[in-house]
Amino acid sequence: MNGDALRTENRELRTAMANDRRPATTDFSIIGKSIAMVDAAGKTTGSGKYTDDLSVPGMLYGKILHSPHPHARIKSIDTSRAEKLDGVVAVVTGKNAPNPFGILPVGHDEYALALDKVRYVGDNVACVAAVSESIAEKALELIEVDYELLPAYFDPEESMKAETGLIHDNKPNNLEKDYHHAFADPDKAFAEADYIAEGRFLANEVTHAAMEPHSTLASFEIDPHIGNPGRLTVWSSTQVPYYLQHKLSLVLEMPMQQIRVIKPLVGGGFGGKSEVIPIEIIAGIAARAARKPVKITYTREEVFWAHRGRPRTIVDLKTGVKNDGRITAVKARVVQDGGAYCSYGVVTILYSGALLGALYDIPNIQYDGYRVLTNKPACGAMRGHGTVNVRFAFESQLDEIAAKLNIDPAEIRRRNLLQPPCITINGLRVLSYGLPECIDQVVTRSRWNECKGKLPKGRGLGIACSHYVSGAANSIIRSDMPHSTVNIKIDRDGGVVVYTGASDIGQGSDTMVAQVAAETFGCSLNRVKVVAADTDLTPIDIGSYSSRVTFMNGNATLRAAQEVKKQIAAAAAKKMNCAPDELVFRNDTVNRKQLAGEGARATQAQPIVSGRVEGQILRGSLQQKRKDEGPKDSMTFEEAVVAAIDFHGALSGTGSYAPPAEARGGKHKGAGVGPSPAYSYSAQVAEVSVDEDTGEVTVHKVWAAHDCGRALNPVSVEGQIIGSVWMGMGQALTEELVWKDGLLMNPGLLEYRSPSSVESPEVEPIIVESIDPEGPFGAKECSEGSLAATIPAIANAIYDAVGIRLHESPFTPERVLAALRAKKNAKPLNLTEGVDPTAPTKFREHGGSTCFKGKGPQRHELDPARQAAQPGDTE
Amino acid sequence: MSLPEFKLLRPRNLADAVGQLAQHAGSIRILAGGTDLLPSMRQKLFDSQYLLDIRHLAELKGIRPQPDGCVEIGALTALTTIAHSDFLRQHYPVLPEAAKTVASPVLRNMGTIGGNICLDTRCLWYNQSFQWRKSCGFCIKKDGDLCHVAPGGMKCWAAFSGDTPPALLCLNADIEIASPAGVRRVKLSDFYTGDGVIHRKLQLNELVTRVFLPASSSGYRGVYRKLRIRGSIDYPLAGVAIVLKRSNGHIEDARIGITAVNPAPLLVKGATELLKGKSLTEDLAEAVGDLAAQTAKPLTTSALTPEYRREMIRVFTKRALIAAAGD
Amino acid sequence: MKKELVALTINGLTHELAIEPNALLLDVLRRDLNLTGSKRGCDDSSCGTCTVLVDGTPMLACTLLAASCEGQEITTVEGVSEHGSLAAIQKAYGDWGGAQCGFCTPGFIMAVKHLLSVNENPTEDEIRAALSGNLCRCTGYTQMYQAIKAAIDAEKQGMAMSR
Secondary structure, eight states: OOHHHHHHHHHHHHHHHHHTOOOOOOOOSSTTSOOOOTTHHHHHHSOSOBGGGOOOTTOEEEEEEEOSSSSEEEEEEEOHHHHHSTTEEEEEEGGGSOOOBOSSTTOOOBOSSOSSEEOSTTOEEEEEEESSHHHHHHHHHHOEEEEEEOOOOOOHHHHTTOOSSOSSTTSGGGEEEEEEEEESOHHHHHHHOSEEEEEEEEEOOBOOOOSSOOEEEEEEEEOTTTSSEEEEEEEEOOSOHHHHHHHHHHHHTOOGGGEEEEOOBOSOOTTTTSSOOHHHHHHHHHHHHHTSOEEEEOOHHHHHHHOOOBOEEEEEEEEEEOTTSOEEEEEEEEEEEOOSSOTTHHHHHHHHHHTTSSSBOOSOEEEEEEEEOOSSOOOOOOSSTTTHHHHHHHHHHHHHHHHHHTOOHHHHHHTTBOOSSEEOTTSOEEOOOOHHHHHHHHHHHTTHHHHTTTSOTTEEEEEEEEEEESSOSSOSSOSOSOSEEEEEEEOTTOOEEEEEOOOOSSSOHHHHHHHHHHHHHTOOGGGEEEEESBTTTSOOBOOSOTTOIIIIIHHHHHHHHHHHHHHHHHHHHHHHTSOGGGEEEETTEEEEGGGHHHHHHHHHHSOOOOSOHHHHHHHHHHHHHHHHTOOOSEEEHHHHHHHHHHHHSSOEEEEEEOOOGGGSOOSSTTTTSSOOSOEEEEEEEEEEEEOTTTOOEEEEEEEEEEEOSSOSSHHHHHHHHHHHHHHHHHHHHTOOOOEETTEESOOSTTTSOOOOTTTOOEEEEEEEOOOOSSSGGGOOOOSSTTHHHHHHHHHHHHHHHHSOOOOEESOOHHHHHHHHHHHHTOSOOOOSTTOOTTSOOSOOTTTTOSSOOSOSOOOOTTSHHHHSOOTTOOO | OOOOOOEEEOOSSHHHHHHHHHHTTTSEEEESSOTTHHHHHHTTSOOOSEEEEOTTOGGGOSEEEOTTSOEEEETTOBHHHHHHOHHHHHHOTHHHHHHTTSSOHHHHHHOBHHHHHHOOOBOTTTSSOHHHHHHTTOBTTBBOSOOSSSTTOOSOOOBOOOSHHHHHHHTTOEEEEEETTEEEEEEGGGTBOSOSSSOBOOOTTOEEEEEEEOGGGTTOEEEEEEEOSSSSSOOOSEEEEEEEEEETTEEEEEEEEEESSSSSOEEOTTHHHHHTTOOOOHHHHHHHHHHHHHHOOOOSSSSSOHHHHHHHHHHHHHHHHHHHHOO | OOOEEEEEEETTEEEEEEEOTTOBHHHIIIIISOOTTSOOOOSSSOSOTTEEEETTEEEEGGGSBGGGGTTSEEEOGGGTSBTTBOOHHHHHHHHTTOOSSOSSHHHHHHHHHHHHHHOSSOOHHHHHHHHTTSOOSSSTTHHHHHHHHHHHHHHHHHHHHHO
């Protein structure tokens, strides 16, 4: 699209929006109120069940054998000794289920258990099902695998040069995917810029580290008609039960309707459970072979191997600006170290480019993205999927530009705001846009204008912004099906049961669904029961990822509830001798509008009869009798429900949500990723201090303003904002996967340093409500968007504090100290073999880690890898 | 990851424990707090036929000031108890300072002073699961014959990573070791070998029972500085303990101990001589810091580079000195 | 491996169990007694999700041999709620967003229970220190501090009312 056409279109969009401006209702009874999650008591008492807490009679324990080599061909596997061990029921290998799978339709490159090749240390080779974990572990040691070692690739820039010994035969140069986008005329725009900043940024690999290790329990039931195992039930720690059902069907060659996936409580996801993880399929394979239920729970080390975290990313970024700070063009070259399988990689590399748009007004964009395969665990989706590392680069560079042009960093951001409603140059539609208010809020609350540049030595403030999608407008499976569907039934007991496929992974989606339903029916929350994420019971929802659940499942719930409410209103209106739209549902009563206030009092006078069915029926007929005596002005919710059931025969309804066509983006290759029905916005100010002798950075406080449309449950929204900021701080300061020749040096929570309470800063969450025209009650995303701003806010605050610009995350004390030394021309701290840590030019093979400077792992003399030359080895 | 199989022995008293230890010497391990032993056993770093559970030996618990002015600390005294002891805080402040930085509160409730003294040396190539270690061909400390940290070398450089021993070294602590032959008392400074594999001089039939702090070490100011990435949970990546006594504005005596940068905790030789009788200046603190940094020989056994860790020994020594000498 | 008979006192009840000498307390709680509130989050004794009270002191159930706990009073999260109702700290964790995914929550509840038993009115620094052996990946800890303060207030009010 050219710039002029876009401007015309945006003008039309604005006019249309102005005509369609509905008055925002603010008089809610449950929406907007802070409430405890509906499943909170189970979590605080320990009675809530997560997958590993479940057991079924006769259940076996599964343990997985992993590859010790980063890249090898499997010549043979001998499981006979393991099978003979007392207590072992089954041993399965790739041959037991040879179909490939992958979360993306274009990326079916994984096997639950390796068929002919292993591609990373930790790849899955075989599984033992035994009566106890210790027996299964012993059996693993008895499995003999004969490997032929292959050259391995650990550095993406080296890997891209590979011509032989490819990781996947159909991926030349080990390139999973590359995209090259140019929107408008970047070259011309750079030529017209007054100032151009260029730099290389490097963000090291981080992982979700959800507290619950992945776990799956698979159980077949015997078909009464054929007498053999038939239907499969799988309980799994997943964010995507329906995708799991689909992939199980694919690999096990069973019809989907024979597979039931149930999601119990999930102990955190952050994207790590947003695709089908091998364990989930292996459990099914093992249960089928063992003819008994099998539960597998990953050890923490296995969780790190399963990974799917945020890839190490090199960002070469170039920004052109006018002297007034207006951005003319941005050019980004992004290389992601994707690991051995596709996973969500194609989507990640597209998000990295697409989300250059929709935060600021950038009229010209060039993007070159490379997703590269290496012999390490696959990277995938992690909170802030695709945007975080590029945002770190962008917001840092914008800060550099502000300093160069002598513009206040908050002001330069204000000068580049979008004018919504609009469609960006790369095809993203923006309707609600709370970013200006977010910036104002954090500037005011942090006393930015008073304090910036005036804090004591070594202390500083930094600002940065970010945004995120409220769900992807295009599903990863190309089809016209709705992204969410919700069923509601109400029976004569007046209980509202909502059947939703939304997967609560701790973010509170069950509570959101209950709130939306209760608000719509004007009933109390404890009347609403949520049945969620069970493929037999609940209609399809594509899962809890890309922050889509509140927007999409919330809308589906709203529509289902409105449909049911319409039926109730029709029946109640008849009884009350009025039109249905004259009725107000509130406080568990249905009133005629003018009597809304009095109705509430009337209810209190009528105690609700117990839930016994006979009572309800009796009361229904009493009601009928009363009705005969004349029309009423008010009914209790239960009376109205009974009237509706009597009238319609049954009371149920369905609602679904599919993103509108206008929000689905442009037509270029890869345009499907990035568009969303709505974007959340975030602005943050971080206050840090830097110890100039040790390089230690302390984050004192982060002010985080987040535009979530409308906060349905403010305490939860604040929790999500704080959690995002905090996780961003982890990536900024302490978290990093450290690799050495494909070996993960820190596969545990002791050495992968998720911050403790001691060094975690105070985060002040500030809710900004832009009231999105399409969101349920105006709501948008709140769980991911804040993360990306935190890393550059801290980086910019470090610059403010001590004048060093860090280009590589995390900002560990040694990197900070090295940069300080370099700035002062003091005795250098040589951490990186001559590479200036403030301006890394080489993407070092071990994660930018400063840990390991020497040779790779010395292998045992009996290990053939010791003799074999490894062409892929960069050293 | 399950534990290897063993038989659990639960002695009723110390004599019982010493007897059982001697009876099964070579095939028995001592379980005190378990915070290092049990995770290591799950990683198959140790297996033994017997485990001697001494958790409940009351006679080895407690802090007991003696009439001669010294203090006796039972080896099974929890690190929390040490950190909170008013007596120690008053007379031997460096020890509770160091104890309160060990790991995390819950681990300090379990971990003991004896365990912290006997703590196994640590290395990223060693403290890993069996499967992980197999992937790199094992190492010289366990199951292999190679060192990944100093390739070609035959010495193990795994770092001693206890927080309290440098403090105890500064306090000239002795430890009591029991065996069927009776008890012997050794200077803690003679307890460590400096080798990463067999890092302490303790016979297979011996058990550390008590720690003694001499009266002559009482009343020193004490500071412990620990390099860690998180404010909790982490093992030290470098640590400096300092005790210092002043008189008339001069340093009457001082000792400096370092940890987590060598296979043993060490006193910095020559530091006392440099400091004695002088008033502390920035230059003097700097010089002592340099001395401490020279004593440190960190290698790539943990997070953060050896260069940085050695540099922090220098910075922390200087800062700790200034803190200890200040008013 | 030969099992041995062990009597364990858990949440005030004594259970006689035949267990292997190498069984961890956490496994016995979860597998033999179906007390699955205590969780396993790591394998290197670093995360605190399995925190229980042993004779009133927080310890890691994954780092204790069950047989070694004979004769000690063990309290798990299942023993915290009072007469079938939520204890003040449990209620407050729900109300203030102290629990999101909830997996680490039982461990935190035990750590907080111990903190409040030794310090009725902790400062925020004391709270931070007391929680620092437990990792949470959702909350960033902030809302836990609010919950703990609310629980302290609720306890005080409750005590005032019962006087």
